[in-house]
Amino acid sequence: MGSTIRDVARAAGVSASTVSRALSERGSVSGETRSRVIAAAERLDYRPNPTARGLITGRTGNLGLIVPDLLNPFFADVAKGLQSRARATGLSVFVADADEDPRLELEAVQSLTRQVDGLVLCSPRSDVAELVRHAATPVVLIHRRHPGLSSVTADVSGGTVKAVQNLRALGHTTIAYVDGPAASWVGGQRREGLREAVQATGVEVIHLGNFAGTFDGGFAAADLMLASPATAVLAYNDIVACGLLNRLAARGVRVPDDVSVVGYDDVTIAMMTYPPLTTVHLPRQSAARTAVDLLVAAIKDPDVAPREDVLATHLVVRASTGVPARR
Amino acid sequence: MGSTIRDVARAAGVSASTVSRALSERGSVSGETRSRVIAAAERLDYRPNPTARGLITGRTGNLGLIVPDLLNPFFADVAKGLQSRARATGLSVFVADADEDPRLELEAVQSLTRQVDGLVLCSPRSDVAELVRHAATPVVLIHRRHPGLSSVTADVSGGTVKAVQNLRALGHTTIAYVDGPAASWVGGQRREGLREAVQATGVEVIHLGNFAGTFDGGFAAADLMLASPATAVLAYNDIVACGLLNRLAARGVRVPDDVSVVGYDDVTIAMMTYPPLTTVHLPRQSAARTAVDLLVAAIKDPDVAPREDVLATHLVVRASTGVPARR
DNA sequence: GAAAGTTGCGGTACCGTTTCCACGATAGCT
DNA sequence: AGCTATCGTGGAAACGGTACCGCAACTTTC
Known part of the structure; x- marks a missing residue:
């Protein structure tokens, strides 16, 4: 089956340690010996056993990713980006879906x-300090910040300001906001951005309350929005926006003629709605890339100072926003 | 940091082998000794090192999943289901996204x-025999069949028949079919189902040709569909159907009044389109569950006979299909 | 030409766990 | 009482690598 380093050593007429050195490009080995070893390894289709190597080096060559829900395209995107960057670095990745359950996150x-x-x-749902206490390896956060930890976040509040400014420029003066779960960290960021935006632009923001961050959440919020004087609505994320669009369409409300809708995230389906969704783009693949890089740095040198990277966001204007109609 | 089995042994006043036996419920250990060992392990927060254990047992406790694209909600769903079943079985899972690239699949x-x-x-894109040649462990296929291998597939052709029968019952006699990539294995299944359905119902099927299995693919196919005499269209999958819906809406075609649209897969976004999509439901979470179970059986006994499970499909009728208008 | 440094390689000791074997003690049998 | 099972336990070997040390041969230096 799998040949061992000793098989290769025998075939090449050298010792096991020499094979190890020759193949790992470490230590000094004569060119002639090295090529003989490599040839033998090739012939026997030898691949070092990662488990055995891991036992002695203490390195596994693996990264772990924990997300709340893989079905959320936002997290799927992060997983994909992480995967791809890890592969480029020679690492494999474990993915754990915690099903939005803090207990499973800890597990x-x-x-x-x-x-x-x-x-x-x-985007961990649970207490980060608690999670970190149980981690025996470096940790990097995505979409959440925590003192003393490296993190990669997006400038959500900046994006919010841009979105509101854009709506204001279109002529909207009263904007509804559909909030997500109260405990959400990014939710806090968005609310902060809204306060900033109110100060900067003078628009009035109507908080419609907390809803589930799902299609149904948006669906439910639509009726409240219509009952309010707002002419535009900011949704917790694209999925919520999608629910809004749907309910609005069902009620015969035209978007963007009657109501403008803005989402967050810019996931794939934001392009697939009708009309295509204006949304605050949050970088995911690049966040994942950065996360891998931060992690690799921390693995190489555990004492490296934690870094809090904040990635820029921007507004993607599509067809779901426009000039408000008189109501 | 992490305490070893010897630390526990010392703390409990026994040998390392006794600790191993006590904790793994294997072999004979007196009740008194066992509880002393367990107490010591608890106190030291001891957890067996999976790497060391793996080296000696040859088991890693891990499963690997290779998908073409995590951004496709279909595969994300499979990943989630696999993950959840694996966790319940005490296994962790590696996820590899091959980016639709056969070379990366092999890698x-x-x-x-x-x-x-x-x-x-x-749904491997590459030659399965080639992939299996490089696998040193049991392999289970999802959404593809291969002689000699365990697989979990869905009865796609049966689902197709149901879809066509439903359309026929609504009064459609000419149906367009938007095919995906020519090499796709499931594509073949769908075409076979279409042939069956034609025989059974006498409808006429118009093949619009091969498109990318993406939103853009469906977007592009819409115009061809409108130029054909078909009153209903079957799309390669829900994403393609979504592209179709979008282009149809943009061209002012009403769904389902003017055109009926049917997708495949029943991914989450099928519920989120406007109108919500009628689609052939393909089980994913249960496919993933079955795959884990088949794999676990094959791991326990490598000589177990391969099983080809075919899961039932059904048509989910939503609002994108209806009685055809005269054109 | 001898001392010192460099290079290439083999031997050995681990990494942390499980498994196999041996051994003493206790129990059960004739 | 002696002889054989059975049980509980400790010791040692093994899994497949890598790291460290030491040694011989060769090169450099004054």
Whole structure:
């Protein structure tokens, strides 16, 4: 089956340690010996056993990613980006879906931490300090910040300001906001952005309250929005916006003629709605890339100072926003 | 940091082998000794090092999943289902996104196979025999069949028949079909189902040709569909259907009044389109569950006979299909 | 030409766990 | 009482690598 380093050593007429050195490009080996070893390894189709290597080096060559829900395209995107960057770095990645359950998040940390060199926590729902206490490896956060930890976040409040400015420029003066789960960290960021935007532009913001961050959440919020004097609505994320669009269409409200809708995230389906959704673009693939890089740095040197990267956001204007009609 | 089995042994006043036996419920240990060991392990927060255990047992406790594209909600769903079932079985899962690239699929097999006890290949794009040649562990296929391998597929052709029968019952006699990539295995299944359906119902099927299995593919196909005499259209999958809906809406065609649209997969966004999409439901979470179970069986006994499970499909009728208008 | 440094390689000791074997003690049998 | 099972336990080997040390041969230096 799998040939071992000793098989290669025998075939090449050298010792096991020499094979190890020759193949890992470490230590000094004569060119002639090295090529003989490489030839033998090739012939036997030898691949170092990662488990055995991991035992002695303490490195697994793996990264772990914990997300609240893979079905949310936002997290799927992060997973994809992380995967791709990890592959480029020669790492494999464990993915754990915590099903929006803080308990499962902790469980995932515990079961993964021994098998990976580093952990990426994406939008964790639970207490970060608690999670980190159970992690035996470096940790990087995505879409959440925590003192003393490296993190990659997006400038959500800046994006919010841009969105509101754009709506204001179109002529909207009263804007509804559909909030998500109250505990959400990014939710806090958005509300802060809204306060800033109100100060900067003078628009009036109507908080419609907390809804689930899902299609149904948006669906439910639509009726409240229509009952309000707002001419535009900012949704917690694109999925919520999608629910809004749907309910609005069902009620015969035209978008953007009667109501303008703006989402957050710019996930794939934001382009697929009708009309295509104006949305605040949050970088995901690049966030994932950065997260891998931060992690790799922390693995190489555990004492490296944590870094809090904030990625720029921008507004993607599509067809769901326009000049408000008189109501 | 992490305490070892010897630390526990010392703390409990026994040997390392006794600790191993006590904790793994294997072999004979007196009740008194066991509880002393367990107490010591608890106190030291001892967790067996999975790497070391893996080295000696040859088991990693991990599963590998290779999908073409995590952004496709279909595959994200499979990943989620697999993950959840694996967790319930005490396994962790590696996820590899091959980016629709056969070369990356092979690479993923090679880099994962030594770190897992079993591999799940979901809709592989490449030659399955070639992939399996490089796998050192049991393999289960999802959404593809291959002689000698366990697989979990959905009865796509049966679902197709149901879809066509439904359209026929509504009064459609000419149906367009938007095909996906020519090489696709499921594509073949759908075409076969179409042939069956034509025989059974006598409808006429117009093949609009091969398109990318994406939103853009559907977008592009819409114009061809409108130029044909068909009153209903079957799309390669829900995403393609979504593209169709969009282009139809943009051209002022009403769904389902002017044209009926049917998708495949029943992914989440099928509920979120306007109008909500009638679609052939393909089980994913249960496919993933079955795949884990088949794999676990194959891991326990490598000589177990391969099983080809075919899961039932059904038509989910939503608002995108209706009685055809005279054109 | 001898001392010192460099290079290439083999031997050995681990990494942390499980598994196999041996051994003493206790129990059950004739 | 002696002989054989059975049970509980400790010791040692093994899994497949890498790291460290030491040694021989060769090169450099004054």
